[in-house]
Amino acid sequence: xxxxxxxxxxxxxxLLIIGLIFVAIPFAWILLTxxxxxxxxxxxxxxxxxxxxxxxxxxxxxDEYIGSLINxxxxxxxxxxxxxxxxxxxxxxxxRGKFKGRKFFGAFLLFSRMVPPVIYxxxxxxxxxxxxxxxxxxxxxxxxxxxLLPFTVWMSASYxxxxxxxxxxxxxxxxxxxIQAFVLIxxxxxxxxxxxxxxxxxxxxxxEYFIPMLLGGPTTSPATVGIVNFIGVDSINWGAMxxxxxxxxxxxxILTLLAQRGLLSGLTAGAIKG
Amino acid sequence: MQTSAVNQTSIRKxxxxxxxxxxxxxxxxxxxxxxxxxxxxxxxxxxxxxxSFTNYDLILExxxxxxxxxxxxxxxxxxxxxxxxxxxxxxxxxxVLTTVFGLGLAVLMNSTVxxxxxxxxxxxLPIMTAPIVVAFTxxxxxxxxxxxxxxxxxxxxxxxxxWLGDPHLAMPAILIxxxxxxxxxxxxxxxxxxxxxPIELKQAATTDGATSWQVFWHVTLPxxxxxxxxxxLLRLIEAFRKFEGIQILTTGGPGIASxxxxxxxxxxGLYYDRVGYAASMGVLxxxxxxxxxxxxxxxxxxxxxxx
Numbered sequence: 001x002x003x004x005x006x007x008x009x010x011x012x013x014x015l016l017i018i019g020l021i022f023v024a025i026p027f028a029w030i031l032l033t034x035x036x037x038x039x040x041x042x043x044x045x046x047x048x049x050x051x052x053x054x055x056x057x058x059x060x061x062x063d064e065y066i067g068s069l070i071n072x073x074x075x076x077x078x079x080x081x082x083x084x085x086x087x088x089x090x091x092x093x094x095x096r097g098k099f100k101g102r103k104f105f106g107a108f109l110l111f112s113r114m115v116p117p118v119i120y121x122x123x124x125x126x127x128x129x130x131x132x133x134x135x136x137x138x139x140x141x142x143x144x145x146x147x148l149l150p151f152t153v154w155m156s157a158s159y160x161x162x163x164x165x166x167x168x169x170x171x172x173x174x175x176x177x178x179i180q181a182f183v184l185i186x187x188x189x190x191x192x193x194x195x196x197x198x199x200x201x202x203x204x205x206x207x208e209y210f211i212p213m214l215l216g217g218p219t220t221s222p223a224t225v226g227i228v229n230f231i232g233v234d235s236i237n238w239g240a241m242x243x244x245x246x247x248x249x250x251x252x253x254i255l256t257l258l259a260q261r262g263l264l265s266g267l268t269a270g271a272i273k274g
Numbered sequence: 275m276q277t278s279a280v281n282q283t284s285i286r287k288x289x290x291x292x293x294x295x296x297x298x299x300x301x302x303x304x305x306x307x308x309x310x311x312x313x314x315x316x317x318x319x320x321x322x323x324x325x326s327f328t329n330y331d332l333i334l335e336x337x338x339x340x341x342x343x344x345x346x347x348x349x350x351x352x353x354x355x356x357x358x359x360x361x362x363x364x365x366x367x368x369x370v371l372t373t374v375f376g377l378g379l380a381v382l383m384n385s386t387v388x389x390x391x392x393x394x395x396x397x398x399l400p401i402m403t404a405p406i407v408v409a410f411t412x413x414x415x416x417x418x419x420x421x422x423x424x425x426x427x428x429x430x431x432x433x434x435x436x437w438l439g440d441p442h443l444a445m446p447a448i449l450i451x452x453x454x455x456x457x458x459x460x461x462x463x464x465x466x467x468x469x470x471x472p473i474e475l476k477q478a479a480t481t482d483g484a485t486s487w488q489v490f491w492h493v494t495l496p497x498x499x500x501x502x503x504x505x506x507l508l509r510l511i512e513a514f515r516k517f518e519g520i521q522i523l524t525t526g527g528p529g530i531a532s533x534x535x536x537x538x539x540x541x542x543g544l545y546y547d548r549v550g551y552a553a554s555m556g557v558l559x560x561x562x563x564x565x566x567x568x569x570x571x572x573x574x575x576x577x578x579x580x581x
Contacts, residue, residue, distance in 0.1 A: 012382055016393060019379055023400055023458065026411045029422060033414075044419040086310060089303035099300035105308055112315045114563055116515035118536055119556045122543045123318035123325070146314045153307055177292055178299035207404035210517050214544065224406045228522070231410070238414060245407045256402045260395050267401070268466035 030249070034242035041238040056243035065244055067219075068226030072206060072248075075222050078137060079144040079205040083152050084198055086145075091156030092182060092190075096165070112150045117210055120146050128215055135217020143211045148201045155200075158269055159193030160186060196266035199259055203252055223248055325553035332547035344554035353530055353538075360445060361514075361534040365566070367449045368456055368513040373506055375453065376460025381490070383461065384468040394465065397458045405455075409522035412451035413438070416523070441531035444524045448532055451519055456512075460505050467501030468494065503574045510570065514563055535559045 032048065033041050034057075040050035060066065093099055094106070124143055125134075133139030167189070168181040176184065187194075209224040216225055223244065230241040256263060295302070326344055330337040348354060379397070383390055400408070415423050416437040424434040437447045471494050479489045495502075515536055520526060526533035526541065533541070535555060543552025 009386075012386055016379075016382055016386065019382075019457075020393070020396060022454070023397060025422065026408070026415060026454065027399070029414060030407070030411060042417075042420045046420055046422060046425050086307045090307035093300040093304035096300060099304055101305070101308060105304065108308075108311065108316065112311060114511055114567060115315070115319065115560065116536055116563075118515070118517070118539050119322050119560065120315055120318040122539075122549060122552060122556070123321035124314065125544065126321075126549070127318075142310075142314060145310055149307060149311055150315075178296045182299075182303075203402060207406070209404070209406040224404055227406060227410075231522075236410075236414075241410060245411070248404050248407055252402045252404075253399060256398055257395065260391075260398070263398065263402075264394075264462070264466070268463055 030242045030245050033238050034246050036239055038237070038239045041242075042236070056239035059237070059240045060243050060247070064229075065223065065226050065240075068221050069223045069247055071216075071220055071226075072222035072224070074137060075140055075144070075212070075220070076202055076205045078141045079148060080198060080202045082141055083145060083148040083201055084194070087149050087152030088156045088187075088194055088197075089182070091153045091158075092160050092186060094153060094157040095160035109150050109154055112146070113154070117146060121211065121214055125214055134215055135220050137220055139215055140212055140220060143215050144205055144208060146211075147208075148204060151204075152197055152201055155197045155266065155269065156190065156194055159190045159197070162193075163189045192262065193265070193269070196259070196262035196269075199255065199263055200266045203255070206248075206252065322553045322556050325550055326557045328550040328553075330550040330553075332544070332549055337550065340550070344551050345557075347551065348554050348558065356530055357533055357535055357538045360530075360532060361536075361562070363445055364448065364452075364516065364534050365510060365513040367445075368452050368516070369506060369509045371449065371453055372456030372460045372509055373502075375457045376505070377464050377502075379457060379461040380464035380468055383465050394462065397461055400455045400458045401462065403455070405518040406522065408451065408455060409518040412447075412454070412519075413523050415451075416447050438524050439528055441528050444528065444532035448520055448523055451523060452513075452516065456509060460509060463505045463508075464498065464501060467498035467505075470501075471497045499574075503570075507567070507570060510566060511563075514559070514566075535562070 035052050035054070036047070036050040036056075037053050038055060038059075040047040094102065121143075124146075128134045128139050128143075131139075133142070163186055168176075168185050171181045171185045172178075206222075207224060208222070212220070212222050212225050213228075216222065227241060227244040227248065230237040230244065327339055327341060328337045329340050329343070383393055383397075386393075415421050418424060418434070418436055418439070421437075423437070427434050435443055437443050475493055475497070476489050479493050480486075484492070516534070517536060517540070520532060520534065520537050521540075524532045526537045530538075536559065539552050539555045539559065542555060543549050
């Protein structure tokens with residue numbers, strides 16, 4: 001009996017380790033290729049270890065990639081703050097109930113999460129073209145809201161629902177108006193949840209490719225679009241691409257490890273509460 | 275005198291700014307978001323439906339209403355059956371595979387005592403990786419000569435297929451790359467569900483003589499059904515909108531061997547400039563998604579419909 005339990009334990013650990021290897025291999029490839037000599041990056045058969053070099057990162061500097069990385073930061077900050085500014089109060093209203101249009105709003109939130117962005121993007125492309133918004137940061141921010149805003153409203157509503165209304169009612173009796181009850185009582189209590197929503201939309205904005213590929217311009221394209229430029233007509237500069245990938249991935253990983261708990265609650269809260 | 279003074283203050287109070295703010299506070303804070311969403315999602319959605327009845331072309335910019343002509347052409351389009359079967363393959367394949375493996379992984383992580391948190395944080399990394407990075411990394415993995423997959427197959431003296439250049443293997447390759455993030459995502463979600471199952475419930479079943487398989491099937495699974503439902507729904511939606519993982523990996527090829535509807539809409543509208551025709555494909559996609567989600571809701575327990 002004891003032996004058998006031991007055996008299943010070993011079996012389980014083996015399976016978990018196999019899964020981790022599956023997860024790790026692509027990361028290992030990125031890491032190794034980023035520091036390889038460009039000649040070794042696409043050699044046949046693959047050279048796993050090649051002399052350590054920073055050449056690939058130097059080619060990032062000489063290219064326009066650094067500029068696109070700065071654009072990424074600008075767009076991420078703009079999109080995240082705008083989304084939180086509009087989305088969190090709306091989530092509060094949604095959690096607290098009665099206002100005109102609530103039912104429609106709720107159905108619409110669900111609906112807009114199901115429709116793929118390609119449906120919105122063609123009309124947006126036409127509008128933006130007419131309004132000269134293509135390739136501007138304000139246009140991109142507006143387009144990013146299509147996905148980020150419904151998510152933020154939905155998630156922050158679920159966090160506000162967890163806060164008992166009695167606290168705000170007590171505050172109101174003590175002379176708070178509704179703005180104060182929201183800003184001074186509900187908002188601080190929901191802050192951990194809002195931070196995890198903020199982190200998730202921050203990462204989503206940072207990783208977005210489809211929208212800026214179509215609506216971005218030469219001076220506003222983020223790094224997710226810039227990195228594709230390393231795919232040439234007949235060859236791919238894998239080394240520079242992996243160096244670029246590290247600049248995209250490492251900030252997010254540091255964030256993930258630092259704020260694991262918050263991110264986890266953000267990822268799972270929607271599912272657990274329905 | 276006194277009563278009228280009281281009246282006046284109450285009137286003043288009723289029409290004072292702070293009173294109005296108080297009364298309409300929820301409207302003030304919710305409508306800006308609603309208006310933005312109307313502008314960036316609802317209106318474009320309606321425009322797409324309208325465009326589907328036109329012959330709008332990006333280059334000519336000259337258009338007129340052509341009734342149901344786009345839809346008539348779409349039904350007869352010789353490429354449509356392949357595109358639809360690719361869509362079904364992708365959506366069903368991705369949802370089923372990621373959920374089955376994700377559930378297995380979640381059960382494994384839940385049952386081992388040591389290192390769960392470290393392991394879980396490692397499985398979060400693929401979810402947090404930008405889809406574009408995932409896409410070109412797997413493109414490199416599947417490379418004919420220099421890719422690691424064929425390199426390993428070669429070391430094992432197995433045949434080295436073309437993967438992305440082979441019409442029969444392009445879709446499976448996309449599914450494999452999809453599982454890399456998808457399984458991790460499902461596992462993280464379902465693990466949260468599994469951890470919410472009260473341990474007393476399982477212990478009670480075990481004391482009553484249930485095998486661990488019976489405990490899983492009759493206690494754990496019913497308990498996590500709501501989470502399972504949401505996880506499947508999210509994955510389904512994700513599969514319908516998958517873009518980078520196909521465009522960068524295969525560009526939908528060879529030919530249209532790995533083009534699902536989502537990518538076909540993009541190609542038709544913004545690459546071949548046939549916006550009207552692309553919009554009619556968009557309407558078809560919406561109908562398919564609505565039917566799929568509707569079916570999913572039908573086969574789910576009632577209690578989840580509430581919210």
